[in-house]
Amino acid sequence: xxxxxxxxxxxxxxxxxxxxxxxIVEEVKQLFSKxxxxxxxxxxxxxxxxxxxxxxxxxxxxxxxxxxKRSLNExxxxxxxxxxxxxxxxxxxxxxxxxxxxHLRSTASAELCTQAWAKFYEILGTFxxxxxxxxxxxxxxxxxxxxxxxxxxxxxxxxxxxxGLHCDWxxxxxxxxPYHEANGRSCTIADDRLIAHTLPWWFFGSDDTGDxxxxxxxxxxxxxxxxxxxxxxxxxxxxxxxxxxxxxQESLVAPLQYCETxxxxxxxxxxxxxxxxxxxxxxxxxxxxxxxxxxxxxxxxVFKPATSKSGxxxxxxxxxxxxxKDAVRPLLSKLIRNYGPDIASKAALFPNSSIPDSFLRQxxxxxxxxxxxxxxxxxxxLLLFTNMRDEQRxxxxxxxxxxxxxxxxxxxxxxxxxxxxxCRGGPMNWGKPCQRKQMGSFNQRKEMQFQQWRQRxxxxxxxTWVEEHCQGFEGHGFVLxxxxxxxxxxxxxxxxxxxxxxxxxSTFCEQDLLDLLNEALEERARFPxxxxxxxxxxxxxxxxxxxxxxxPNVASCVVVGDNxxxxxxxxxxxxxxxxxxxxxxSYPEVFVSTLYDGHPxxxxxxxxxxxxxxxxxxxxSALVVPFCSALTRFTASLVLALHLCFHSIxxxxxxxxxxxxxxxxxxxxxxxxxxxxxxxxDEVKGLEQGRQLLQFAPMEDLMRGALPDFLTSFNxxxxxxxxxxxxxxxxxx
Numbered sequence: 001x002x003x004x005x006x007x008x009x010x011x012x013x014x015x016x017x018x019x020x021x022x023x024i025v026e027e028v029k030q031l032f033s034k035x036x037x038x039x040x041x042x043x044x045x046x047x048x049x050x051x052x053x054x055x056x057x058x059x060x061x062x063x064x065x066x067x068x069k070r071s072l073n074e075x076x077x078x079x080x081x082x083x084x085x086x087x088x089x090x091x092x093x094x095x096x097x098x099x100x101x102x103h104l105r106s107t108a109s110a111e112l113c114t115q116a117w118a119k120f121y122e123i124l125g126t127f128x129x130x131x132x133x134x135x136x137x138x139x140x141x142x143x144x145x146x147x148x149x150x151x152x153x154x155x156x157x158x159x160x161x162x163x164g165l166h167c168d169w170x171x172x173x174x175x176x177x178p179y180h181e182a183n184g185r186s187c188t189i190a191d192d193r194l195i196a197h198t199l200p201w202w203f204f205g206s207d208d209t210g211d212x213x214x215x216x217x218x219x220x221x222x223x224x225x226x227x228x229x230x231x232x233x234x235x236x237x238x239x240x241x242x243x244x245x246x247x248x249q250e251s252l253v254a255p256l257q258y259c260e261t262x263x264x265x266x267x268x269x270x271x272x273x274x275x276x277x278x279x280x281x282x283x284x285x286x287x288x289x290x291x292x293x294x295x296x297x298x299x300x301x302v303f304k305p306a307t308s309k310s311g312x313x314x315x316x317x318x319x320x321x322x323x324x325k326d327a328v329r330p331l332l333s334k335l336i337r338n339y340g341p342d343i344a345s346k347a348a349l350f351p352n353s354s355i356p357d358s359f360l361r362q363x364x365x366x367x368x369x370x371x372x373x374x375x376x377x378x379x380x381x382l383l384l385f386t387n388m389r390d391e392q393r394x395x396x397x398x399x400x401x402x403x404x405x406x407x408x409x410x411x412x413x414x415x416x417x418x419x420x421x422x423c424r425g426g427p428m429n430w431g432k433p434c435q436r437k438q439m440g441s442f443n444q445r446k447e448m449q450f451q452q453w454r455q456r457x458x459x460x461x462x463x464t465w466v467e468e469h470c471q472g473f474e475g476h477g478f479v480l481x482x483x484x485x486x487x488x489x490x491x492x493x494x495x496x497x498x499x500x501x502x503x504x505x506s507t508f509c510e511q512d513l514l515d516l517l518n519e520a521l522e523e524r525a526r527f528p529x530x531x532x533x534x535x536x537x538x539x540x541x542x543x544x545x546x547x548x549x550x551x552p553n554v555a556s557c558v559v560v561g562d563n564x565x566x567x568x569x570x571x572x573x574x575x576x577x578x579x580x581x582x583x584x585x586s587y588p589e590v591f592v593s594t595l596y597d598g599h600p601x602x603x604x605x606x607x608x609x610x611x612x613x614x615x616x617x618x619x620x621s622a623l624v625v626p627f628c629s630a631l632t633r634f635t636a637s638l639v640l641a642l643h644l645c646f647h648s649i650x651x652x653x654x655x656x657x658x659x660x661x662x663x664x665x666x667x668x669x670x671x672x673x674x675x676x677x678x679x680x681x682d683e684v685k686g687l688e689q690g691r692q693l694l695q696f697a698p699m700e701d702l703m704r705g706a707l708p709d710f711l712t713s714f715n716x717x718x719x720x721x722x723x724x725x726x727x728x729x730x731x732x733x
Contacts, residue, residue, distance in 0.1 A: 017409065020402045024395075028402045031096050032410060034304035034373065035126070036366045038294045041358050048295045049354035051330045055338055059284040059348040064364050068371045069282040072313075073247040075378050082385075090385050094396055096403045097307045103404040108413045110158055111421040112194050116151035116237065117158075118307035118407070119316070123275060124159045125411035126303065127318050131271045134232040138167045141228040143221075143267055145212055145260050146238025148175035150194030150422070157422045162414035172225050174203045174217075177210035179699055181503045181598055181632050185511055186241040192507075196699060197423040208497030208694055212238075213259045213341045222266060230269030236260035236276045249313060250278075254285040254344040261289060262335045262343075265296060265328060274319040281315070281367050288349035291359055293319050296328055302366050306403065310377040315370060453519040454727065462513060466723050478713045480649040480706055483668045487644060492676060492697055494683055495633075499692040502594040506631040507703070508711035513719045514631070518594050520726045538655035541566045544663070547652075548622045549576040551665050555620035560584035560609040563626065565656040579624070582616070584609030587628050587658035591722050597628050597635040600692050604684050607638060611677045614645065621667040626658035627651075629718050630711050633695035633702065640697050640707060641677060645670045651714050659718045 017025055040046045079087065092098050100118050104110045110117060123129060134140045140160070144152050153171060160169055176188045178195065195202060203224045204210040205217035212218070225231060238256045245252065257278060264274045274297070281290065281302070294300045298321025308314050325332070338346065384392065407413070457463060502518070505511060545566075549557045556577045559566060561584035585605035597603065606625075613623055623646070630636055639662070642649060647666025654661060680696045687693060695702075702708065 017402065017405060020398065024398055024402050025406075027399060028096070028406050031306040031403060032122075032126075032406070034306070034370075035301055036369055037299060037301045038290070038359070038362055038366075039299075040356075044356070044358060046291070046295055046356060046359060048292070048328065048331055049350050051334045053351055053354060054331060054334055055343075055347045055349060057348050057351040060352045061284060062282075062287065062360070062364075065282040065287075065367055068367055069280065072280070072371055072375060075375050076247060078382060079378070087385075091309060091311055091381055094381055094384055095309050096396075096399050097407070099400045099404045100307050100407045103408065104413060107408065108158070108415050109418065110154070110413075110416065111418075111423065112149065112151050112154040114149070114151045115307055115309075117155045119305040120152045120155040120235070120237075120275075121159060121411060121413070122305040122307055122407070123303065123316060123318060124156065127273075127301065127320065129233065129273045129275070129318070129320070130165070131232050131273060131321075133271050134230075135165060135167060137229075139229055140167045140169045140233070141225070141231050142169070142171045142233040142235070143225060143231055143264075144171065144173040145234065145236040145263060146175055146256070147173040147235070148178060148189035148195060149191035150198070152235050152237060153198075154194060154422055157420075158413075158416050161416055161420050170228060172201055172203055172221075172228075173198075174212050174221065175210055177204045177208055179507055179633060180204070180209050180497070180694070181506055182498075182500050183209055183211075184504045185515075188505065190505075190511075194422060196703060199699060206497070208495060212263060213256060213339075215336070215339045218259070218263055218266065218336065218339055221263065225267060231267045231272060232269065233273050234264040234268055234275070236264065236274070239277065239279070250280045250283050250286060253279055254283065254289075255341050257289060258285070258343045258349070259339060259341075261292065262332070262339055265322075265325075265332055266336065268322045268325075270322060270324055272322040274317075274322065276317040276319070278315055278317055279313040280370075281363065284348055284352070285344045287355060287360070287363060290317065290363060291350060291355050293317060294359065296323055297321055298323065302370070304370060304373070306407070310373060311381055313374060453516050453523065457516055457723065457727070460512070460516075462516070462720075462723075466720050466727070476650070478650060478710055480643050480710050482643050482646055482648065483670065484640075484643045484705070486705070487640075487701055489672055489676065491700075494680060494696045495694045496683075496687065496691055497694050499600060499690050500595060500598045500632070500694075503596050503598045503631050506715065507633070507699075508636055508708060509631055509715040509719065510712070513716060513723070517591070517719050517723055517726075520723060521591055521594050539652050540655050541657060544652050544654055544661065545579050545624070546576070548624060548663050548665065549579065551622065553620050554622045554665065555618050556580065557622045557624065558582060558613045558616060559624040560606075560613050561626045561658070562586065563657040580616075582609055582613045584626065587626055589657070589659070590725050591628065591659075596631050598632045600684070600687075602628075603632075603634050603693075604681070606635070607677065607681050607684065610638060610642070611674065611681060614674055614677070617667045617669075619667060619669060623662075623664040623667065625662045625664065627660050627662055627714075627718075628658060629660075629715050631715055633697075633699070634693060636702050636707075636711055637695050637697035638677075639711065640701060641673050643707060644673050649710075651717075653717065653721060659722065660714065 101113055101115055104118060105113045130140060142156065147153060150173065153173060156171070157169070160167070175195070176183050178188055178190055178192045203221050205214065205220055212221070236257070238260055239253055240256065257276060260276060264276070268274065274293070278286065281287070290300070297319040299319070301318045303316045303318050304310075304314070305316065457466065503514070504518070506514060545557065545559070548554065554577060557579040559579050559581050562581065563586060566581070585602050593599065610625060617623065623642070625642070627635070630639055639649070642662065642664050645668060646664040647668065650663050651660050652663060653659065676696070680693065684693050
């Protein structure tokens with residue numbers, strides 16, 4: 001932003017910058033000046049190549065750029081024996097801007113104040129990112145790609161709310177859906193604190209995955225933003241987990257960056273801005289992408305925010321003044337036809353002969369500039385890792401303090417009351433601010449990649465938990481007390497998407513356990529019968545049914561499922577009600593598929609059985625429902641429906657039949673629930689091949705109250721026992 005567009009009032013500084021040593025102030029000044037721009041030489045013009053030569057030739061390597069890459073990787077290789085957690089803690093302590101986010105949280109009440117928040121606010125304060133036309137009209141429209149967890153949105157809201165810019169802001173965001181069970185966690189951000197509260201603004205596409213690299217989603221997103229006057233700003237903060245091969249981060253992320261760029265060029269209106277995260281710029285794919293951008297925008301800058309750790313390869317390409325779309329339409333049409341995850345591997349975007357030498361020279365100079373800063377930072381961190389003197393620590397602390405003060409003053413950050421947050425000041429008391437934890441050194445993690453799941457389980461944090469086996473008390477400590485009354489059934493809706501190939505992730509479990517179990521199941525297609533284990537003490541079906549039927553005021557007991565081992569367990573006591581059995585799905589004692597409860601046929605059978613049973617219940621009845629798991633949103637929705645109808649729900653792990661059963665006691669008739677379940681069943685039966693009903697209760701309800709903790713305990717218990725069974729089966733085979 002230019003400094004004349006707003007009427008910001010600075011927060012009172014904790015400490016005047018004048019009180020710091022001049023050398024410190026100068027170094028901090030340089031920290032905020034890591035930017036380089038492209039521009040054609042005087043009298044020259046950079047033009048897009050003819051579309052006929054696009055994606056036709058094999059990519060070339062650029063010797064000077066590859067030399068920079070080798071040099072950088074040689075320095076990075078010196079980190080391979082460093083424990084990641086220890087190294088991360090060290091680099092955080094040496095990061096000049098490492099205290100900025102904490103300072104922002106305490107002084108500015110910044111919503112979702114992460115490093116990403118600070119980086120984007122810094123970009124907003126450094127560049128005139130918001131088009132003059134949008135501000136003059138009083139309407140700003142932004143699209144945020146690969147945006148989870150939503151810090152760019154929160155930062156832009158803070159900027160607009162405190163800058164005196166009076167405009168109507170509309171936004172749409174996209175990311176890999178953190179709730180979609182087929183999305184692997186290596187590229188999915190689990191932190192849904194903002195997403196959970198703003199779901200209507202998020203685009204996940206017709207298959208509900210949120211994968212922006214699918215061509216159909218590109219076109220669907222264009223329709224999703226069709227009500228906007230014009231798209232003024234597109235941000236793209238996407239990346240993958242490249243911990244397994246950090247030296248090739250640029251190449252691994254290139255296809256995503258191509259798709260993000262094509263999406264931006266399709267959506268943006270004239271004069272619009274684009275912010276793209278990239279990682280080093282050494283490969284021909286990056287050369288082509290940058291040349292595409294300098295030809296499509298009035299100005300293009302490569303920027304390393306002060307709040308981006310200096311030792312990583314991350315830079316932001318800031319593009320201002322999108323030229324008329326007509327000029328790029330022929331090329332854009334070809335890019336859209338070739339859009340997809342392999343767009344960067346088919347062929348070079350542009351042949352080397354189409355890229356001017358003047359651009360290449362500038363690009364090499366820019367790469368050299370950022371390469372030098374990164375290498376210097378890594379080398380300094382290596383030196384300080386083993387030999388940091390007290391005076392160096394004091395100097396760094398002064399630098400960090402000065403950088404935090406400078407950030408607040410330079411970008412005129414103001415306090416924003418919670419009532420003006422994106423989430424309207426509501427407490428973020430649900431959602432999961434968690435990330436995948438990387439442990440050990442790079443060399444140790446590479447070694448772990450070649451170990452089988454049994455070895456990783458034995459060396460990991462779950463070994464003792466799994467080896468405890470079933471002790472006969474699983475589920476006794478977890479009770480859902482109901483009937484739940486704080487639930488708006490008018491807000492329930494069905495979400496349909498592509499059929500799940502497997503359950504890769506779940507909102508309702510410990511993800512590491514699911515990863516181990518998936519690998520165990522994929523290792524063997526068939527398993528021997530459940531091996532005997534003297535340390536296991538599972539409850540018999542008879543004792544479970546006796547427990548339910550002897551509960552106070554139980555009028556009747558209905559069991560869903562036709563498992564023979566359960567139907568034989570008639571109660572001997574004449575005082576307790578005899579269980580009645582309704583048809584339902586059958587369950588193997590050991591998982592045989594990574595779909596778990598996600599198979600469409602299984603879900604239909606389960607829903608049909610529960611629905612039939614509910615219709616036969618009288619007030620005070622008990623219902624026993626077999627479950628293999630409740631990992632999917634569909635099954636979680638069904639548990640929530642039961643939570644609305646019963647006074648208490650607990651679970652047990654039986655010695656025969658399904659992996660677990662839900663014990664629902666104290667039925668309280670709720671005809672509306674039965675109506676909804678029937679509508680869901682009718683929709684399930686009418687779905688075409690390859691489509692699946694993924695959920696029918698909103699995530700807001702599935703993540704509220706005691707339900708998520710109950711489901712997580714339920715699923716973790718089942719997965720722990722299944723892993724134990726498979727361990728025993730493997731030892732016996």
